[in-house]
Amino acid sequence: MTQSEKYFLEIKDLKKSFGTGEARQDVLRGVVFHVQKGEFCVLLGPSGSGKSTLLNIIGGIDTPDSGYVAINGDKLEDMDGGGRR
Numbered sequence: 001m002t003q004s005e006k007y008f009l010e011i012k013d014l015k016k017s018f019g020t021g022e023a024r025q026d027v028l029r030g031v032v033f034h035v036q037k038g039e040f041c042v043l044l045g046p047s048g049s050g051k052s053t054l055l056n057i058i059g060g061i062d063t064p065d066s067g068y069v070a071i072n073g074d075k076l077e078d079m080d081g082g083g084r085r
């Protein structure tokens with residue numbers, strides 16, 4: 001079992017920006033955290049801080065510019081539609 005496989009949810013160096021040039025907004029700037037199975041986790045932050053952006057990426061609705069989300073050690077980007085590798 002690798003280090004990452006013991007986490008139910010692992011978020012590593014997640015980055016996401018919207019817009020270009022002057023309008024560019026760096027919303028997620030290298031988010032790192034992990035949640036173990038059974039652990040209780042709360043996502044808090046002011047409006048516009050990127051909570052929905054983060055949840056959309058965790059849920060697979062949106063994709064990050066860089067970094068990854070892994071569930072039980074499997075990166076979302078490597079999964080097919082059924083959640084398998």
Ligand SMILES: Nc1ncnc2c1ncn2[C@@H]1O[C@H](COP(=O)(O)OP(=O)(O)OP(=O)(O)O)[C@@H](O)[C@H]1O
Pocket residue numbers: 018019025027045046047048049050051052053054
């Ligand atoms: N699809 C998008 N295109 C451009 N900008 C976006 C997009 N989605 C989010 N943003 C911007 O990213 C920032 C974070 O938005 P997000 O909706 O993730 O915040 P939030 O923490 O969920 O806010 P709230 O508490 O109001 O729901 C905001 O400045 C928002 O305008």
Ligand SMILES: [Mg+2]
Pocket residue numbers: 051052053
């Ligand atoms: Mg929101």
